[in-house]
Amino acid sequence: MxxxxxxxxxxxxxxxxxxxxxxxxxxxxxxxxxxxxxxxxxxxxxxxxxxxxxxxxxxxxxxxxxxxxxxxxxxxxxxxxxxxxLSSQPGVLRSATPPPTVVLLVGVNGTGKTTSAGKLAHLLKQDGQSVLLAAADTFRAAAIEQLKIWGQRVGCDVIAGQYGADSAAVAYDALSAAINRGCDYLLVDTAGRLHTKRNLMEEMAKLQRVLRKQRPDAPHETLLVLDASTGMNGLNQAREFHQAVGLSGLIVTKLDGTAKGGIVVAINRELKLPVKFIGVGEQVDDLQPFDAKAFAEGLLG
Ligand SMILES: Nc1nc2c(ncn2[C@@H]2O[C@H](COP(=O)(O)OP(=O)(O)OP(=O)(O)O)[C@@H](O)[C@H]2O)c(=O)[nH]1
Ligand SMILES: [Mg+2]
The missing domain is CATH 1.20.120 (Four Helix Bundle (Hemerythrin (Met), subunit A))
Incomplete structure (x- = not known):
């Protein structure tokens, strides 16, 4: 503790x-x-x-x-x-029966989705869970390689397609693989997108629909990855993403680099969405399950 x-x-x-x-x-x-x-x-x-x-x-x-x-x-x-x-719910992921639990990471560009996918895989593996990563960002240059590097670092396989491929198809294939291999978790990294771009938001909803063809209850978590230093603009991002794809919670990243860490409190209160994890650095173990008491202490202790 x-x-x-x-x-x-x-x-x-x-x-x-x-x-x-x-x-x-x-x-x-x-x-x-x-x-x-x-x-x-x-x-x-x-x-x-x-x-x-x-x-x-x-x-x-x-x-x-x-x-x-x-x-x-x-x-x-x-x-x-x-x-x-702050919501008293501790930062834990839902767990699907039967596995795999499918976790979708979404958010605007550069907030830390890929990094958080890697760190979350590490956290879950430390807890004894088997994890598969899906490179559903087929859009940004080097996005697939970036996730593969994380996969190597934390000892997880990565299911990927070609650049320019349909991201929903990659996610679908990754879910098949996760089911066949009996994995506990499938973490799906997606491309960064602006919450104001309607077609990109629609693409994300399609990805969810395609996953549901295989597992009607998937994704079990759709987490918005939010950069804490964007401050109150983050509230708008969260609102728009929530409306488009129905978020189950957030990962707030880069808290180590900002004096505006209070955003966690505002989001929790205004959107009634739990912050499940916080990112406090760039290293593999710099993702922490959220804890309201530790957060309040860290802010003002
Ligand atoms: N200091 C700090 N840096 C972070 C944290 N999380 C991510 N980063 C850094 O933020 C940068 C962007 O991270 P990515 O994981 O590539 O972000 P992304 O959301 O996947 O970006 P796109 O796929 O381009 O939308 C990288 O340099 C990360 O190391 C954090 O909690 N703290
Ligand atoms: Mg990325």
């Missing part, structure tokens, strides 16, 4: 340092938290992208506590409210 908290803390260091630094500065200057300081606190919370409503709730409780006792433990109040706001 110490390892888990440390991982979250390291991954969220930028958001943590900025937010906690601001809170300390505000409280040091005016320990009794006058209205002006409360406004500054509100601005600092909003800047971390946790969402206006959650920020206001924290400020309201801080105001009440400091009116009552003269001083409020801002960090403890914020941690508690963020912990309560």
């Amino acid at each position: 110490i390892g888990l908290f440390q991982k979250f803390r390291d991954g969220l260091a930028k958001t943590h340092d900025r937010l906690v630094g601001e809170i300390k500065r505000i409280v040091a200057r005016a320990p009794r938290l006058d209205p002006e300081s409360l406004e500054e606190l509100e601005a600092a919370l909003i800047a971390s992208d946790i969402g206006v409503e959650t920020a206001l709730r924290i400020v309201e409780e801080v105001r009440a506590a400091s009116a009552q006792t003269g001083e409020a433990d801002v960090g403890a109040i914020a941690r508690r409210i963020i912990g309560e706001t």
Whole structure:
């Protein structure tokens, strides 16, 4: 458990340092938290992208506590409210009976889909599961090779087609292979696409339909891979993808590179979609199953 908290803390260091630094500065200057300081606190919370409503709730409780006792433990109040706001569902994948559990990774360009597919395969293998990867990004140059490198790194076979091939056909073949081999998980990497491009969104829905011809319950997870540094624009991406293909959750990546890690809270609250994993670096073990308590601690501990 110490390892888990440390991982979250390291991954969220930028958001943590900025937010906690601001809170300390505000409280040091005016320990009794006058209205002006409360406004500054509100601005600092909003800047971390946790969402206006959650920020206001924290400020309201801080105001009440400091009116009552003269001083409020801002960090403890914020941690508690963020912990309560986040979905209590732990970051676990559904598991299909019979296997394989089919996990589709979708998202806009460059958010970390391929990298997350590799890291997730590693995580599952460490848990004793057998995993097959599907290179359904037949569009971007070198996408197939990139997934194959991840496959080698984590010891997973990759089912791929030719560049320019129909991505739904590749996914279909990969599902057949996963069924024949008795794999526990099939992770399908897809091409990056802008949530505003209707034809590309339709292509993704087709991929789901084709999978269902073989397994009516597939895909069991459709996860949006979201780059945390896009901040509030990520909310729009999540909305559009959810409407087009029905997301079951998110992977929020690159938390290590941003001071806007609060986006996880805003998405969880506004879209009622669980964040299942977070990406906190480029290495193979830099994907963490989401944990609300560890997240709140990492943000404000
Ligand atoms: N720091 C950091 N970098 C990450 C993380 N996840 C992915 N990256 C990096 O982001 C870059 C893009 O990752 P990819 O996995 O290729 O992204 P993608 O979504 O597959 O990209 P397209 O297929 O082109 O849409 C790579 O350089 C990754 O190493 C993360 O959690 N932290
Ligand atoms: Mg990719």
